[in-house]
Amino acid sequence: MSGNFSGGRIEAALQLSGAAQNRAVLESWQRCEQRFGLAHDTLRRPEVMPESQTRQLRDRNGRLYHHAHDLVRTLYRKIDASGYAVFLTDNKGVILDSVAAHSLLPAFRTNGLLPGAVWSEEREGTNGIGTCIVEGRAITIHKDEHFLSQHSALTCTAAPVFSPDGEVCSVLDVSAVRDDIKRTDCLRVRGMIADYAEALERILFFDERAGDIILHLHPESQHVGSTRDAMISIAPDGTISGATSMARRILRAASSSSDIRDVFEMDVDSLLAKFANQSAGRKHLHADIGRDQADPAMAVNIAGGGVLFGSITLPEKLRRQFVGRATSMPIPVKPVHAPTPETEMPDHDPALRRIFDIGSRLHARDINILMSGETGSGKEYLARHIHDAAVGKSRNFVAINCAALPEGLIENELFGHAGGAFTGAARDGFGGRIREANGGTLFLDEIGDMPLSAQGRLLRVLENRTIEPLGSTKSVPVNFRLMCASNVDLAKAVTNGTFREDLLYRIKGARLAVPALRERSDLADLITRLLGSMAAGVTCDEEVLAMLVAHRWPGNVRELLNMLQYACVFAENGVIRRDHLPDDFKVMASEADAKMSPMQTMKHAEEVALRQLLDDQKWHISNTAKSLGIGRNTLYRRMARLGIEKA
Numbered sequence: 001m002s003g004n005f006s007g008g009r010i011e012a013a014l015q016l017s018g019a020a021q022n023r024a025v026l027e028s029w030q031r032c033e034q035r036f037g038l039a040h041d042t043l044r045r046p047e048v049m050p051e052s053q054t055r056q057l058r059d060r061n062g063r064l065y066h067h068a069h070d071l072v073r074t075l076y077r078k079i080d081a082s083g084y085a086v087f088l089t090d091n092k093g094v095i096l097d098s099v100a101a102h103s104l105l106p107a108f109r110t111n112g113l114l115p116g117a118v119w120s121e122e123r124e125g126t127n128g129i130g131t132c133i134v135e136g137r138a139i140t141i142h143k144d145e146h147f148l149s150q151h152s153a154l155t156c157t158a159a160p161v162f163s164p165d166g167e168v169c170s171v172l173d174v175s176a177v178r179d180d181i182k183r184t185d186c187l188r189v190r191g192m193i194a195d196y197a198e199a200l201e202r203i204l205f206f207d208e209r210a211g212d213i214i215l216h217l218h219p220e221s222q223h224v225g226s227t228r229d230a231m232i233s234i235a236p237d238g239t240i241s242g243a244t245s246m247a248r249r250i251l252r253a254a255s256s257s258s259d260i261r262d263v264f265e266m267d268v269d270s271l272l273a274k275f276a277n278q279s280a281g282r283k284h285l286h287a288d289i290g291r292d293q294a295d296p297a298m299a300v301n302i303a304g305g306g307v308l309f310g311s312i313t314l315p316e317k318l319r320r321q322f323v324g325r326a327t328s329m330p331i332p333v334k335p336v337h338a339p340t341p342e343t344e345m346p347d348h349d350p351a352l353r354r355i356f357d358i359g360s361r362l363h364a365r366d367i368n369i370l371m372s373g374e375t376g377s378g379k380e381y382l383a384r385h386i387h388d389a390a391v392g393k394s395r396n397f398v399a400i401n402c403a404a405l406p407e408g409l410i411e412n413e414l415f416g417h418a419g420g421a422f423t424g425a426a427r428d429g430f431g432g433r434i435r436e437a438n439g440g441t442l443f444l445d446e447i448g449d450m451p452l453s454a455q456g457r458l459l460r461v462l463e464n465r466t467i468e469p470l471g472s473t474k475s476v477p478v479n480f481r482l483m484c485a486s487n488v489d490l491a492k493a494v495t496n497g498t499f500r501e502d503l504l505y506r507i508k509g510a511r512l513a514v515p516a517l518r519e520r521s522d523l524a525d526l527i528t529r530l531l532g533s534m535a536a537g538v539t540c541d542e543e544v545l546a547m548l549v550a551h552r553w554p555g556n557v558r559e560l561l562n563m564l565q566y567a568c569v570f571a572e573n574g575v576i577r578r579d580h581l582p583d584d585f586k587v588m589a590s591e592a593d594a595k596m597s598p599m600q601t602m603k604h605a606e607e608v609a610l611r612q613l614l615d616d617q618k619w620h621i622s623n624t625a626k627s628l629g630i631g632r633n634t635l636y637r638r639m640a641r642l643g644i645e646k647a
């Protein structure tokens with residue numbers, strides 16, 4: 001460690017956090033001292049641009065500011081904890097927009113967190129915004145990890161937003177000036193901000209690359225066309241004009257070339273022909289959709305070996321060459337047979353399986369479904385499995401998160417527009433995402449956040465089964481099955497006047513409550529499965545498994561996924577041990593342990609061990625009993641005592 005650091009603050013910071021975090025903080029502190037000439041006790045007033053200059057900066061970042069406006073406010077509502085504020089910055093760390101409770105504004109202002117303030121590392125030392133720009137990844141800078149002592153009251157968690165050319169163009173930051181914030185409190189927030197930053201990246205990508213061919217890619221075919229796929233844009237001359245950060249990660253190993261022939265071993269004409277041939281085979285399905293989506297996705301070879309699955313979105317003028325006129329697509333009633341390996345949902349939790357069964361039957365009969373459940377519990381995941389079982393994997397599944405779309409953009413995104421409908425509209429128009437769901441399923445997540453005007457138009461689409469793009473007088477027939485999800489109480493929203501009652505009655509044909517992760521009985525099994533899909537061969541030892549099973553997971557499966565991804569990076573010899581978990585998680589686990597009585601701890605350990613054994617024996621009761629040297633009835637009694645139900 002550098003001997004330049006005085007006063008032991010770096011050691012304190014290092015003790016506070018995990019290995020990746022340590023490195024980031026250490027390197028940032030080195031920059032502050034050696035490159036920027038800062039000292040811990042440097043006292044400086046925040047640099048805040050005059051309002052006119054901030055306005056100019058907003059105008060210069062017009063698209064970013066416009067698209068992020070509602071998203072920042074939704075994120076603020078979702079964090080749902082007092083004392084936090086949300087900030088949006090430009091690529092240099094200048095705050096463009098902020099949302100905070102009115103009563104807290106003075107405290108944030110005193111600490112320099114206000115529009116126009118410059119939060120680059122060079123100016124303010126190690127901090128959430130500035131260090132996130134340098135690191136290019138989500139990061140938390142907790143109190144004493146700030147280089148300047150004057151910022152040690154702050155806790156900042158930030159995630160970068162990337163432009164299509166791969167540069168950080170903005171940062172989403174959630175900060176607090178409360179004394180009692182622990183690092184552990186930031187875990188849930190970090191996953192959430194990273195998701196919102198990625199949603200903003202996708203919106204900017206679609207907006208800025210609307211004139212290019214967009215290739216959607218994912219290693220697993222079912223994720224192509226979802227909000228999780230990777231996207232690259234291809235200019236008509238075959239050069240790669242942009243890529244989302246996910247695409248950069250996936251393709252980094254293949255090639256850094258910007259010529260698609262080097263990446264996919266085919267030129268742009270062959271690529272178009274490949275997807276057009278596929279469209280022709282599915283003409284009735286895709287003739288009317290705005291987005292020419294591969295369904296099922298097609299395999300695309302990657303230069304140097306490897307295969308991804310892909311589909312394309314064509315700009316309107318190319319689309320006309322490949323697809324015909326609009327028709328509504330009938331959806332046959334598909335009897336729900338016993339699931340095949342293709343449509344099987346791999347989860348064992350009985351409650352989740354039950355709602356999967358019920359949901360599949362209802363969806364096959366075109367009965368609308370309204371899901372509830374905590375954030376990250378898997379509502380979209382379940383909706384996709386229900387769609388696969390009830391409508392078929394070969395049909396489109398279009399998921400839209402209404403909360404992640406800015407109010408000004410949502411109607412356009414859902415219903416599309418005619419060419420030249422408004423200033424900035426695509427010259428040839430845009431079909432809208434509801435039309436993409438034609439013949440398949442439309443999943444509207446966070447429908448409670450849909451603006452009232454869009455609710456009215458959606459209701460008309462549901463009643464008339466036709467859609468009228470903005471600026472067009474022609475109705476286009478559409479046919480799709482509907483599933484919705486909401487974290488807010490829609491009945492209350494009706495009372496408050498933010499949700500239409502008639503729409504609520506239309507969408508809530510049947511209600512399904514997705515269990516929170518902590519309520520599930522198959523957690524150990526889920527952990528093993530997720531690890532298997534992430535890094536072949538990585539497992540966790542018994543202690544870690546017990547810690548993970550005991551955690552309450554407020555961010556549910558999303559939080560679990562983040563945690564496992566983190567741990568996989570540090571796993572040694574294919575095993576995740578306690579040391580490989582983030583320190584803040586370990587602190588939280590020991591606090592929880594301390595609250596358990598010795599009897600509870602023992603019972604818990606016994607439950608984890610027995611579940612693991614049952615998993616190993618594929619829940620074969622006789623074999624498990626034999627391996628324990630006990631009778632089947634004794635095993636059943638033991639399972640009942642520990643609250644383990646047969647999977």
Ligand SMILES: Nc1ncnc2c1ncn2[C@@H]1O[C@H](COP(=O)(O)OP(=O)(O)OP(=O)(O)O)[C@@H](O)[C@H]1O
Pocket residue numbers: 347373374375376377378379380381382445487557558561
């Ligand atoms: N049972 C599961 N098995 C594997 N992965 C899952 C499971 N449930 C959820 N996931 C994964 O966890 C993440 C969050 O799930 P999903 O988006 O479906 O949650 P959600 O309830 O719709 O969240 P939100 O309310 O925030 O929209 C996704 O990456 C999803 O693929």
